[in-house]
Amino acid sequence: MQIEIDEISKLFGATAALHPVSLSLPSGALVALLGPSGSGKTTLLRILGGLEFPDTGRVLFDGQDATGLSVQDRRAGFVFQNYALFRHMTVFENIAYGLRARPRATRPTEAEIARRVAKLLELIQLPQIALRYPTQLSGGQRQRVALARALAIEPRMLLLDEPFGALDAKVRKELRQGLRDIHDTTGLTTVFVTHDQDEAMELADLVVVMSGDKSGGRIEQIGRPQDIRARPASDFVRTFISA
Amino acid sequence: MMTGLVHRSPIPGFGLSAGVTLTMLSVVVLIPIGALFLEGFSAGIPTLIDTINTGRVRAALYLSFRLSVIAACVNLVFGLVLAWVLTRYDFPGRRILDAAVDLPFALPTAVAGIALTALYAPNGAFGALFKDLGIKIAYTQWGILIALIFVGLPFVTRTVQPVVEEIEREVEEASATLGASRAYTIRRVILPLLMPAALTGFGLSLARAVGEYGSVIFIAGNLPMKTEIAPLLIVIKLEEYNDPGAAAIGLAMLAISFGMLFLINLVQVFSRRRIGHV
Amino acid sequence: MSDTTFRPVTTETPLTRVVLILVSMAFLGLLVAAPLITVFAEALAEGAGAALESLSHPEAQDAIRLTLIVAAVSVPLNAVFGVAAAWLITKFQFRGKAVLLTLIDIPFSVSPVVAGLCIILTFGANSWVGSWLVAHGFPVVFALPGIILASMFVTFPFVAREIIPVMIEQGKTEEEAALTLGASGWRVFFTVTLPNIRWALLYGVLLCNARAMGEFGAVAVVSGKIRGLTATMPISIEMLYNEYQSVAAFAMAAVLALLALVTLALKTLLEWRYADQLAANRRH
Numbered sequence: 074m075q076i077e078i079d080e081i082s083k084l085f086g087a088t089a090a091l092h093p094v095s096l097s098l099p100s101g102a103l104v105a106l107l108g109p110s111g112s113g114k115t116t117l118l119r120i121l122g123g124l125e126f127p128d129t130g131r132v133l134f135d136g137q138d139a140t141g142l143s144v145q146d147r148r149a150g151f152v153f154q155n156y157a158l159f160r161h162m163t164v165f166e167n168i169a170y171g172l173r174a175r176p177r178a179t180r181p182t183e184a185e186i187a188r189r190v191a192k193l194l195e196l197i198q199l200p201q202i203a204l205r206y207p208t209q210l211s212g213g214q215r216q217r218v219a220l221a222r223a224l225a226i227e228p229r230m231l232l233l234d235e236p237f238g239a240l241d242a243k244v245r246k247e248l249r250q251g252l253r254d255i256h257d258t259t260g261l262t263t264v265f266v267t268h269d270q271d272e273a274m275e276l277a278d279l280v281v282v283m284s285g286d287k288s289g290g291r292i293e294q295i296g297r298p299q300d301i302r303a304r305p306a307s308d309f310v311r312t313f314i315s316a
Numbered sequence: 317m318m319t320g321l322v323h324r325s326p327i328p329g330f331g332l333s334a335g336v337t338l339t340m341l342s343v344v345v346l347i348p349i350g351a352l353f354l355e356g357f358s359a360g361i362p363t364l365i366d367t368i369n370t371g372r373v374r375a376a377l378y379l380s381f382r383l384s385v386i387a388a389c390v391n392l393v394f395g396l397v398l399a400w401v402l403t404r405y406d407f408p409g410r411r412i413l414d415a416a417v418d419l420p421f422a423l424p425t426a427v428a429g430i431a432l433t434a435l436y437a438p439n440g441a442f443g444a445l446f447k448d449l450g451i452k453i454a455y456t457q458w459g460i461l462i463a464l465i466f467v468g469l470p471f472v473t474r475t476v477q478p479v480v481e482e483i484e485r486e487v488e489e490a491s492a493t494l495g496a497s498r499a500y501t502i503r504r505v506i507l508p509l510l511m512p513a514a515l516t517g518f519g520l521s522l523a524r525a526v527g528e529y530g531s532v533i534f535i536a537g538n539l540p541m542k543t544e545i546a547p548l549l550i551v552i553k554l555e556e557y558n559d560p561g562a563a564a565i566g567l568a569m570l571a572i573s574f575g576m577l578f579l580i581n582l583v584q585v586f587s588r589r590r591i592g593h594v
Numbered sequence: 595m596s597d598t599t600f601r602p603v604t605t606e607t608p609l610t611r612v613v614l615i616l617v618s619m620a621f622l623g624l625l626v627a628a629p630l631i632t633v634f635a636e637a638l639a640e641g642a643g644a645a646l647e648s649l650s651h652p653e654a655q656d657a658i659r660l661t662l663i664v665a666a667v668s669v670p671l672n673a674v675f676g677v678a679a680a681w682l683i684t685k686f687q688f689r690g691k692a693v694l695l696t697l698i699d700i701p702f703s704v705s706p707v708v709a710g711l712c713i714i715l716t717f718g719a720n721s722w723v724g725s726w727l728v729a730h731g732f733p734v735v736f737a738l739p740g741i742i743l744a745s746m747f748v749t750f751p752f753v754a755r756e757i758i759p760v761m762i763e764q765g766k767t768e769e770e771a772a773l774t775l776g777a778s779g780w781r782v783f784f785t786v787t788l789p790n791i792r793w794a795l796l797y798g799v800l801l802c803n804a805r806a807m808g809e810f811g812a813v814a815v816v817s818g819k820i821r822g823l824t825a826t827m828p829i830s831i832e833m834l835y836n837e838y839q840s841v842a843a844f845a846m847a848a849v850l851a852l853l854a855l856v857t858l859a860l861k862t863l864l865e866w867r868y869a870d871q872l873a874a875n876r877r878h
Binding site for chain 2: 603604605606607611614615617618619621622624625626627628629630632633636671674675678679681682685686687688689694697698700701702703704705706707708709711712713714715716718720721743746747750766769770773778779782783801804807808809810811814815827828829831832835843844847850851854855857858859861862
């Protein structure tokens with residue numbers, strides 16, 4: 074799905090979080106929102122997911138205005154920074170949650186739900202853990218379960234907030250490839266937020282470099298990793314990507 | 317001799333603090349409770365059972381237990397609502413409401429008892445309203461129920477409040493991004509997370525209600541078999557100089573409250589093992 | 595699309611919120627505020643003069659004096675117990691600690707009437723301890739010592755429960771540091787431990803005092819209700835109420851209700867001002 078962000082701005086009380094920003098993301102791209110803290114990248118992601126409402130501007134999905142679409146109706150697969158797994162539910166129940174939460178008319182049968190959960194566990198390469206609780210999983214396993222839970226609702230796009238932030242260096246590298254594979258298998262437009270330029274450059278097709286000051290976050294440069302490396306658009310980008 | 321029991325510590329005062337603690341605990345709590353067991357079992361277990369198994373005692377224990385469960389259930393529901401409202405919403409008077417929750421802890425039970433009676437008696441402010449509707453509250457089981465709700469009111473709210481504060485907003489947001497309505501999120505995500513703490517509060521409220529005396533006797537009417545609670549029966553037995561009878565009922569009440577606490581602890585251990593903590 | 599239509603996903607609809615707030619207010623209003631107002635309204639039913647007059651009655655004065663004596667003895671004793679138990683439990687490793695903690699908590703789950711009954715069975719004239727004490731001119735039951743014991747029983751865990759979590763949070767490194775600097779045990783306690791736990795201790799003492807002065811069930815059983823001798827304030831409220839002396843009963847009740855309000859105010863103040871020095875998760 075193609076995503077269009079049109080002159081979006083956001084204030085939190087008196088603090089500006091986003092200067093008006095515009096951005097066009099092609100269908101099926103793997104996009105990194107890269108920037109230091111305070112650059113508004115998470116706010117932008119949450120606006121895409123329907124968790125925040127912009128003060129001005131519009132969000133378009135495949136050319137249709139989705140600005141006022143409720144979070145429930147948006148069908149954005151969202152992976153939270155600390156995964157936000159439901160710790161009183163098993164892995165199976167976590168992944169099945171979105172399907173079971175549907176109104177009766179569109180809710181799949183339990184057999185169908187079981188089939189889909191099994192398929193997703195296969196996809197994240199953890200077929201054995203369906204009956205465990207989140208507290209019994211490693212950090213890397215939790216991240217993949219969160220991914221599977223987000224994919225279960227057959228999302229129109231995948232949004233990830235610092236998906237590798239809570240992991241140690243070794244697991245981080247492995248899971249980068251895992252996300253790439255899942256993106257390639259599903260073909261979903263995928264946006265992830267990171268402050269780690271290596272991660273953005275290595276993983277993404279398209280990198281959006283953001284910076285922030287008192288007037289809010291803004292976009293410094295949009296481009297393929299190699300282009301940003303070869304031709305940084307500003308001093309900020311040059312310093313940030315060489316850090 | 318103590319080396320097997322106690323790890324050596326550079327901090328002084330083990331002997332003194334252990335001595336003070338164990339002496340006072342024994343004199344004030346343990347020996348008196350021991351005396352209760354001694355007296356209760358002194359005439360033999362058959363006599364003990366016969367004493368408890370009379371119509372009047374059974375009726376009193378059943379009444380105390382049944383009304384306490386109902387009161388604890390009412391407090392469970394309203395306690396959850398209060399904990400949520402007081403933690404999540406900001407509105408004028410929130411602080412006063414929050415402080416008011418503690419009043420049943422601080423107000424002496426005899427004061428609460430005569431105040432509730434004055435209020436809910438047929439000539440009282442609320443009692444008159446209900447009288448017009450044909451409902452009598454004071455001097456009936458309704459009156460006992462109101463007193464028991466009053467004394468158990470703070471427990472659920474106070475045990476649940478810190479847990480509401482701890483719930484990560486992300487978990488609620490995750491539920492919404494997966495398509496769940498707010499009602500579904502509350503039912504399937506929030507309530508299950510609050511349940512272990514709510515259950516603790518329920519148990520405390522129940523234990524308090526089963527043993528409550530001061531706030532109940534004024535409003536109860538105290539008719540044998542109808543509105544006579546178990547603690548009152550102990551007082552009556554003592555006034556008749558029937559120590560073994562009083563001890564037998566006391567033991568039955570102890571057994572009931574410890575049994576309930578044990579049960580609730582079991583549920584806690586079970587849910588804690590599943591959820592990790594809380 | 596104006597932003598007033600947007601509601602954060604973690605809140606309920608405004609209507610739900612208003613309904614829940616009103617339900618909370620009604621519940622607390624009917625069960626808590628109304629009885630409290632009733633106490634003062636009934637006390638002042640015949641004017642402030644009549645209420646004050648009833649409080650100046652010698653029997654009322656005796657009851658107030660007795661209640662103050664009971665609190666003045668039982669609360670410091672329980673504070674000493676609480677500090678000793680907290681020191682024992684938080685500074686040393688020993689077997690049976692969990693059992694000890696459970697035993698300290700017993701009074702929370704024992705009916706006050708059963709507590710009084712236990713005191714009677716131990717120290718009453720029918721028990722061998724009690725008969726010996728009576729023979730030596732020191733009756734416990736139907737006398738001041740029994741009332742103090744009963745009050746101590748029901749408030750026994752209050753202080754310990756407040757300071758144990760605080761002392762666990764603070765660990766024992768500060769005490770160990772003071773010891774390496776050459777301080778004696780008592781000096782460590784008074785200069786290091788006590789300043790760290792003072793607000794929690796005060797908090798526990800406050801709750802303990804409110805309960806000790808207001809205790810009815812346990813005291814009713816052991817006091818014998820002898821006017822002027824063993825009738826505490828709550829007991830004399832019962833006696834006056836049963837004699838249909840409404841104003842006198844409610845005047846006495848109003849004094850205790852004021853005590854409860856002051857306790858709540860101080861408690862709220864402590865929680866607000868010294869939140870960081872009280873245990874994070876308090877139980878009552």
